[in-house]
Amino acid sequence: MSEYVLETQNLGISFGGLKAVQDANIKIKKGQIYGMIGPNGAGKTTVFNMLTGVYLPTTGTFFLNGEELKGKTQEQINHKGIARTFQNIRLFSNMSVIRNVMVGLHNQPQYKCNFLTSMFRLPRHFKIEKAMREHAKELLRVFDLEDERNNLACNLPYGKQRKLEIARALATNPKLLLLDEPAAGMNPQETADLVQIVKKIRDDFDLTVLLIEHDMKFVAGLCEEITVLNFGTVLAQGKTEDCLNDPEVVKAYIGG
Amino acid sequence: MTMEGTKKKNLFAKGGWKNYITYIVIIAFLAIMIILNLTVGLGRGDKSTLARIAFSCILAVSLNLVVGFLGELSLGHAGFMCVGAYLGCFVANTLRDATALPELVVVIIAMIIAGIVAAIMGFVIGVPALRLRGDYLAIATLAFGEIVRCIFKNLKIFGGAKGMSTKIYNNNTLFILAFIVLLIVVFCCQNLINSKHGRAVIAIRDNEIAAKAMGINVTFYKLLIFIVAAFFAGIAGVLYGSTIGTIRQETFSFNYSIEILVMVVLGGMGSINGSLVAATIITYLNILLQNQLSGSLAPVKNIVYALILIVIVIFSNAPALKNFRESINPKAILARISKKKPDASVTRSDEAKWDRIPTKINIDEVLSADTRSGYADDPVPPGEDVVPMEATKDELYRPLDRKEEK
Numbered sequence: 105m106s107e108y109v110l111e112t113q114n115l116g117i118s119f120g121g122l123k124a125v126q127d128a129n130i131k132i133k134k135g136q137i138y139g140m141i142g143p144n145g146a147g148k149t150t151v152f153n154m155l156t157g158v159y160l161p162t163t164g165t166f167f168l169n170g171e172e173l174k175g176k177t178q179e180q181i182n183h184k185g186i187a188r189t190f191q192n193i194r195l196f197s198n199m200s201v202i203r204n205v206m207v208g209l210h211n212q213p214q215y216k217c218n219f220l221t222s223m224f225r226l227p228r229h230f231k232i233e234k235a236m237r238e239h240a241k242e243l244l245r246v247f248d249l250e251d252e253r254n255n256l257a258c259n260l261p262y263g264k265q266r267k268l269e270i271a272r273a274l275a276t277n278p279k280l281l282l283l284d285e286p287a288a289g290m291n292p293q294e295t296a297d298l299v300q301i302v303k304k305i306r307d308d309f310d311l312t313v314l315l316i317e318h319d320m321k322f323v324a325g326l327c328e329e330i331t332v333l334n335f336g337t338v339l340a341q342g343k344t345e346d347c348l349n350d351p352e353v354v355k356a357y358i359g360g
Numbered sequence: 361m362t363m364e365g366t367k368k369k370n371l372f373a374k375g376g377w378k379n380y381i382t383y384i385v386i387i388a389f390l391a392i393m394i395i396l397n398l399t400v401g402l403g404r405g406d407k408s409t410l411a412r413i414a415f416s417c418i419l420a421v422s423l424n425l426v427v428g429f430l431g432e433l434s435l436g437h438a439g440f441m442c443v444g445a446y447l448g449c450f451v452a453n454t455l456r457d458a459t460a461l462p463e464l465v466v467v468i469i470a471m472i473i474a475g476i477v478a479a480i481m482g483f484v485i486g487v488p489a490l491r492l493r494g495d496y497l498a499i500a501t502l503a504f505g506e507i508v509r510c511i512f513k514n515l516k517i518f519g520g521a522k523g524m525s526t527k528i529y530n531n532n533t534l535f536i537l538a539f540i541v542l543l544i545v546v547f548c549c550q551n552l553i554n555s556k557h558g559r560a561v562i563a564i565r566d567n568e569i570a571a572k573a574m575g576i577n578v579t580f581y582k583l584l585i586f587i588v589a590a591f592f593a594g595i596a597g598v599l600y601g602s603t604i605g606t607i608r609q610e611t612f613s614f615n616y617s618i619e620i621l622v623m624v625v626l627g628g629m630g631s632i633n634g635s636l637v638a639a640t641i642i643t644y645l646n647i648l649l650q651n652q653l654s655g656s657l658a659p660v661k662n663i664v665y666a667l668i669l670i671v672i673v674i675f676s677n678a679p680a681l682k683n684f685r686e687s688i689n690p691k692a693i694l695a696r697i698s699k700k701k702p703d704a705s706v707t708r709s710d711e712a713k714w715d716r717i718p719t720k721i722n723i724d725e726v727l728s729a730d731t732r733s734g735y736a737d738d739p740v741p742p743g744e745d746v747v748p749m750e751a752t753k754d755e756l757y758r759p760l761d762r763k764e765e766k
Contacts, residue, residue, distance in 0.1 A: 156573060158569075177572075178572040178573055178575075179572060179575050179576065179577050179578070182572075182573060182574065182575030183575050187573070187574075188573055190569075190570065190573075194567045194569060194570035194573075195566075195567070195570070196562065196563045196566040196567055196570065196571075197566055197567070198562070198566050199559070199562060199563070199566065203559055206556065206559055207559050207560060207563045207571070207574055207576065208574050210556055210559070210560055210574065210575070210576055211574075211575045211576070215556065217555075217556065219552065219555075219557045219584060222551060222552060222555030222556065222557050222558075223548050223551050223552045223555075224548075224551065225551050229551075229555060232556065233555070233556070236556065272574065273573075273574075275574075276574055276575050
């Protein structure tokens with residue numbers, strides 16, 4: 105098994121003539137919280153989309169624990185252990201909070217169940233439903249959403265919707281969690297809480313986290329290493345403080 | 361004794377009888393009809409109307425799986441019914457000729473075979489068609505329905521354009537059989553929707569991209585729902601054949617698919633109970649108009665039918681009539697009657713809330729709080745609500761205008 109949980113080799117994609125991402129080499133060790141920053145349109149979310157199988161990379165490839173995942177479908181990649189949240193929240197808005205998490209639990213091997221079993225209400229159906237509900241409740245407890253579990257997901261405030269997205273992604277039991285701007289739309293207190301929550305789930309669920317964020321305090325408070333993207337190319341990579349103080353990075357953000 | 365007790369508790373634990381209201385209503389309706397038939401005696405037409413209502417309900421519920429829960433528009437439901445009707449009744453005819461099985465067994469075997477054949481058709485059509493989306497899928501399924509109809513029109517073995525004659529099932533018990541099948545179909549559909557598989561299907565409808573990202577096999581579930589819906593449509597086809605006596609391909613035209621879709625839309629997409637009610641009303645309305653407006657009035661039938669549909673749609677969906685709908689909603693009326701007296705405990709707890717909350721906020725701290733300052737190490741800013749900087753102490757402490765209880 106490889107030393108790195110996620111390793112990308114010259115990952116790149118072009119849409120027609122536009123090279124959205126070029127030669128991204130990212131290596132993330134197990135248990136790391138890794139940041140990816142960059143100005144708008146730098147290609148951060150495109151990298152996420154490649155890692156989760158939404159886009160097929162045109163160049164390069166990527167490995168999860170040494171296993172090549174390029175070319176697999178979104179479902180397969182999720183089964184292999186990469187889960188993600190979305191920049192523009194994509195909850196199942198007409199379902200209750202707990203059901204959202206239960207959808208995340210759908211593919212866990214302990215909850216496997218034939219559709220005929222459910223259709224004819226065999227005993228296993230009830231057993232599984234109960235177990236899934238308990239499991240989902242536990243996950244919601246981590247995010248302090250347990251009391252909201254019967255509300256519709258679309259009725260939650262923005263910050264809680266973001267937390268619910270993370271809970272739902274966690275339910276798929278990932279090895280690598282991709283968070284796309286988890287703190288966007290949160291107030292300062294919620295952001296501060298989120299820092300603690302991300303650290304806690306990293307430890308409790310034995311996770312590796314890759315996150316995109318514009319909030320530099322959030323990134324500095326969480327990430328040991330970061331990659332800075334600009335116009336699809338890697339501008340800087342390495343220790344968070346070094347990167348943030350890099351004159352090139354400052355220039356890309358502030359201009360000049 | 362004790363075993364039975366616990367079992368009953370489990371059945372009625374959450375939601376109580378409300379979970380079973382659909383079954384209770386269907387069974388009660390059937391029971392009333394059976395009693396009426398035994399005492400007063402229903403007419404021949406009434407009994408076939410009941411059977412028609414039952415298979416319309418089956419069609420509406422099964423199409424609701426595709427349209428309401430999966431969120432894909434299918435206009436070929438009559439096509440699946442057509443496959444089921446022709447093949448099922450063909451099997452039934454053959455069985456009647458070849459063996460001496462009782463009629464009930466023949467029909468049940470025919471229904472199972474019809475369902476399986478229709479499900480296979482659903483699979484064959486579903487694999488290519490479900491790669492399409494939205495309008496395009498609707499057109500593809502529409503084309504499928506018409507193709508099936510044309511094939512049966514030209515097959516001599518199925519009677520060609522004249523139609524295929526089958527035996528009408530015993531008029532006295534047909535509607536009972538039809539309703540029992542309906543009960544089974546509703547049972548299967550509701551269970552499927554209220555399980556983890558149903559959740560996956562609804563997740564696909566709500567947000568397909570997120571469903572994929574959660575590792576849900578979207579193709580599998582789309583196909584599954586398509587196949588299950590086709591299976592039930594095939595069964596409805598056999599019931600249709602047993603009611604009508606002669607299967608004609610014109611029946612399964614595009615119009616009929618649309619009629620089923622109208623039932624689903626009127627009843628509310630994603631509501632099985634709604635589909636049942638709408639299917640009953642529309643089928644009955646159709647038959648009523650057919651009987652009342654015959655002869656020279658026949659051309660008016662479609663106009664009246666369309667007008668009634670328009671009125672129903674406007675009444676049930678127009679935003680302008682929302683208040684009116686709510687005022688006649690039985691639930692709301694009940695709530696109004698029971699809530700005439702203001703609940704003392706509620707008021708008191710409300711007051712308690714307002715006594716407590718303002719005192720919790722240190723107003724000077726709020727007004728001086730700089731939200732842009734660092735937060736990771738700073739003490740937590742007080743209160744979750746964002747207080748506008750211009751807010752004065754008085755504004756903050758002013759209690760909310762509590763609405764007077766009506």
